[in-house]
Amino acid sequence: MADIIRDINLNNPTQRQYWQTFLSELDIDNFNVKELIGIEKIVGLFDGERLVGTGAIAGKVLKYIAVCDRGATSKGARFNQVMTTLENYMATLGRFHHFVFTKPRYIASFKHIGFGVLAESSLGAILEKGLPDVHSFIRQLPQMGNQTSRIAAVVVNANPFTRGHRYLIEKAATENDFVYVFVVAQDVSLFTTAERQMLVSKGVADLKNVVVVSGGDYMVSYLTFPSYFIHDETTVIDYQTTLDARLFKNIIAPARHITRRYVGSEPLSETTAHYNQTLAREFDDSIELTIVPRLNSQRQVVSARAVREAIATDNRQVWTEMVPETTALFISENITALQTRIRKGQKIDGN
Amino acid sequence: MEIKKTAMAGTLESSDVQIMLSQGSDGITFDLVSDVAKQFDDAIKATITAVLALYGVDNAEVKVVDKGALDMVIKARAMTAVQRALDLADEPNWEVM
Known part of the structure; x- marks a missing residue:
């Protein structure tokens, strides 16, 4: 069965709990108010009722991006689907330039879909995609x-x-x-x-x-x-x-x-x-x-x-x-x- | 014709292509990411350039993320992107097809 995209609403305690549990299992467990406050939209990718991917939009920043490839048709497919959803939604808002802050080990995945690295260290990296960019x-x-x-x-x-x-x-x-x-x-x-x-x-x-x-x-x-x-x-x-x-x-x-x-x-x-x-x-x-x-x-x-x-x-x-x-x-x-x-x-x- | 606004079409999913068009001042410039760039880099650029030419677009910054799309898919995505970029999305130019 194809995976389905649905919005996740943090004001709903059940959805919020489910979302946080999913992310924590993937080693993302910082849900500070400071991090959550600017979020405008969260999407979830569902395989039936099981959450298998997510990502959030906060202004120009995409964050809390995580996918679980267990049971996926091909490696990377879910990541690409989540990112497509986020980017197309941004496009409808007239935003064609966005940033990702992520762990160094995910740099390659983002480069693969057109992101460029602005800076990286052993703790994290900033990447951007779209126009106008740093060259502009x-x-x-x-x-x-x-x-x-x-x-x-x-x-x-x-x-x-x-x-x-x-x-x-x-x-x-x-x-x-x-x-x-x-x-x-x-x-x-x-x-x-x-x-x-x-x-x-x-x-x-x-x-x-x-x-x-x-x-x-x-x-x-x-x-x-x-x-x-x-x-x-x-x-x-x-x-x-x-x-x-x-x-x-x-x-x-x-x-x-x-x-x-x-x-x-x-x-x-x-x-x-x-x-x-x-x-x-x-x-x-x-x-x-x-x-x-x-x-x-x-x-x-x-x-x-x-x-x-x-x-x-x-x-x-x-x-x-x-x-x-x-x-x-x-x-x-x-x-x-x-x-x-x-x-x-x-x-x-x-x- | 000049690009009126930045626009995008396509997806990042397998066998598709994501094309973003933005105003340029230096001809058609490409930034292309593809798993098959080595073999098909020129072919992908040629297809998109040809579509832009049909709409009379001489200057554009083009960002492409290719996921192994076939030529006709690239053409279709390029047309959608350019029609959005020229604000023609509501009145498709059927003749270029």
């Missing part, structure tokens, strides 16, 4: 200098752009011929992506060798990398930061002859401190990492988080000390809107 992203990046130029990169979320960001970028601009500033594009912060990008651009407008670009799908917050297939919570951050570092080192940097990366030192956040350590380890000799000590304002370390807290508590003096005039002007003009966003539940303690 690289093509649209402006070209500055040539192989002989000294070219650096800075990646910022800039939520919002502070004097600290300015200090970091200015230092990079002084020490290099050209600097790419990649602004993280995920729209989950207090300041919208458009606002963040605009404030960075205005804040460095006078630095002629600096170009501000969107980080697209490739310079994202590593914290959003799905880790549903990782058992041990303590290795998650290592898995995430390693893939982020390798993607930058092996794909983005070489495409624009970037040989240096500047980051701020991180006295306040353990996660970011870990990230800086991973970058240093992974870049090794191929990219020179400069960790710049964080700028201090009169009272404390300049941080975007402190600025957001000051906005929430209406403490104008604090944010004026920490942000350049361009950002201060924007905050003053939009203070009511920003405070409303916070009141409506926008988190300000993340990044």
Whole structure:
């Protein structure tokens, strides 16, 4: 009998239990809220009443993909059927580009159906398929200098752009011929992506060798990398930061002859401190990492988080000390809107 | 004719082919994955290029995952993909068949 595709509904306790049991048997047992929350659709492949394959869609990400080949007509047939269903469903939503985060041993299966590897480590891999892809992203990046130029990169979320960001970028601009500033594009912060990008651009407008670009799908917050297939919570951050570092080192940097990366030192956040350590380890000799000590304002370390807290508590003096005039002007003009966003539940303690 | 939007047709199942078409600016460019690429790589590309030519498409990025599809299957999937990409899905161009 042919296998049938049906939707699985996690709000139904029986289906949820059945689904989780199936995945656990296939060694996927991380059902954290963080992993499940973005899921829009789950499909199940059934042989009669027996679940033999599944996969889920969360935005551009396909996850919880697993199949059991026991009783299948041919090896790989069920995997192909599940993936076809997921991809065709994505196509009806107008999504033709997707990512898979998976265990290294499944890389070959995904390559077989048209996925390309963006980064891999012993803990996991990021693959993508469709268009526009990483090559499209690289093509649209402006070209500055040539192989002989000294070219650096800075990646910022800039939520919002502070004097600290300015200090970091200015230092990079002084020490290099050209600097790419990649602004993280995920729209989950207090300041919208458009606002963040605009404030960075205005804040460095006078630095002629600096170009501000969107980080697209490739310079994202590593914290959003799905880790549903990782058992041990303590290795998650290592898995995430390693893939982020390798993607930058092996794909983005070489495409624009970037040989240096500047980051701020991180006295306040353990996660970011870990990230800086991973970058240093992974870049090794191929990219020179400069960790710049964080700028201090009169009272404390300049941080975007402190600025957001000051906005929430209406403490104008604090944010004026920490942000350049361009950002201060924007905050003053939009203070009511920003405070409303916070009141409506926008988190300000993340990044 | 120019591709209006990215479109896809076909499946990843055995004896089928999945074809994705997207806007291109550099002629017809292929990214092809196939178990039989060594023998049939050129034939698959030729079939798809011929279908695109029938619709007057000169520029496109084509991504193909072939699972051992026969020529007529490739042709049918290519036609569906191109009609979706040109927004002609509701008014198939029977003459090209």
